[in-house]
Structure formats: structure tokens, C-alpha cells
Amino acid sequence: MHRFYVSTSPTIRDSFGGIYMERSISRKGFLTSAGLLGIGSMLPNMPAVNYNTESDANPDLVLNADEGEVYLIGDRKGRVTIKVDKQNTGIETMSLLTEDIKPGDGIPVHRHSSEEELVFIEKGSGIFTFGQKQYDVTSGSMALVPRNVWHGLRNESNDMLRMVFGYSPSGFEDYFRAIGVPPGEPSKKLTGEDWQQINNKFGVEYRD
Numbered sequence: 001m002h003r004f005y006v007s008t009s010p011t012i013r014d015s016f017g018g019i020y021m022e023r024s025i026s027r028k029g030f031l032t033s034a035g036l037l038g039i040g041s042m043l044p045n046m047p048a049v050n051y052n053t054e055s056d057a058n059p060d061l062v063l064n065a066d067e068g069e070v071y072l073i074g075d076r077k078g079r080v081t082i083k084v085d086k087q088n089t090g091i092e093t094m095s096l097l098t099e100d101i102k103p104g105d106g107i108p109v110h111r112h113s114s115e116e117e118l119v120f121i122e123k124g125s126g127i128f129t130f131g132q133k134q135y136d137v138t139s140g141s142m143a144l145v146p147r148n149v150w151h152g153l154r155n156e157s158n159d160m161l162r163m164v165f166g167y168s169p170s171g172f173e174d175y176f177r178a179i180g181v182p183p184g185e186p187s188k189k190l191t192g193e194d195w196q197q198i199n200n201k202f203g204v205e206y207r208d
């Protein structure tokens with residue numbers, strides 16, 4: 001490992017296998033040398049880029065606030081909107097959704113076996129469970145939830161809470177299609193066995 005130690009004078013002390021050498025260079029020389037060393041260490045891992053190719057700019061990937069695929073979840077009518085998903089876009093690395101959580105309502109504590117989840121509180125406030133701890137969250141709060149970590153969210157305020165969240169890789173958004181219904185349709189009457197089968201299929205486990 002090549003390390004640089006910068007003193008108050010324009011002097012660099014560098015170490016190679018524990019042998020120290022000292023030489024004077026200008027500040028400009030130091031910056032140039034350091035920059036070249038940093039770039040050089042990156043080059044072997046950088047893939048070749050072909051700037052002559054261009055991906056199609058799919059207009060369906062630009063959505064307004066009221067656009068997306070809406071599902072109401074259970075008797076509580078939790079409103080989930082799928083914005084970016086694998087099924088409609090073919091994107092396998094990420095998804096993006098929103099959920100509106102009414103006062104007194106919440107998402108039960110659960111964990112995913114196959115996805116990381118990114119959670120962002122767009123508006124409102126609530127109590128976020130992460131592992132064995134609870135956190136007060138407000139507009140602008142976020143959390144990155146690794147696989148197999150317990151997490152949940154409850155709205156204990158008097159106002160609507162909106163959560164923006166996504167999964168990597170994509171695919172778990174199909175879970176909401178399995179348990180929810182579009183607005184205007186009666187909620188699904190899922191039995192305990194139905195829930196267990198769906199949860200097993202999507203690799204989700206509820207703590208309570």
C-alpha cells in the first residue's frame with residue numbers, strides 16, 4: 001500500500017515496504033503525482049466505454065406525482081403506488097414505490113431475504129423500527145435496510161405519512177400485486193394459508 005504524509009513544508013514522505021524516503025517537491029507536483037497515482041490504481045478496474053452508443057430514452061420512465069400503478073392493501077386500504085418495476089420496464093437492478101400511511105396505521109415489522117430496501121420519508125412523521133431499536137423519523141429521514149434486518153414503520157401523528165421506498169434487485173413489487181387490489185375493487189380475502197404461501201414465495205417474514 002502506498003501512503004502519503006504531507007507536512008507543512010512541500011515535502012512528501014512515502015513508504016515502500018517499510019522503507020521511508022524523503023524528497024522535496026512543489027505543491028503542484030504533489031497534486032499531479034497524487035492524481036496520477038489515484039487514476040492509475042483505478043484504470044485496471046474501469047470497463048471500456050463506448051461513447052458512440054446511446055440507450056433509448058423511454059418516455060414511460062418519466063412519471064408525474066399522480067402516475068403509477070396503484071394498489072390498496074388489505075382492509076386498512078394502505079395505498080401503494082408502483083412507480084418503477086421489473087415487469088413494465090425490464091429493469092432488474094432497482095424498483096421505486098410510494099406508500100401513504102394513515103394516522104394510527106403502519107407497516108408491520110418484517111424482513112426480506114432477497115432484497116435490500118431504501119426507505120425515504122417524503123412527508124409526515126412516524127416511528128421506524130430498525131433491528132431491535134426504534135427511531136423517530138420525519139420528512140427527509142431515510143434508512144438503508146440490508147437483507148434479513150427487521151424493520152417497520154408506524155404513523156403515530158395526526159397527519160398522513162408518505163414513504164418513498166425501493167428494492168434492489170427489483171421484483172418484490174409483485175408482492176403488492178399479489179396482496180392488493182386496484183382502487184374500486186373489493187379487498188382480497190386472504191386466509192392465513194394464503195398469506196404464508198405468498199410470503200414464502202417472495203421471501204418476506206413478519207415478526208409479529
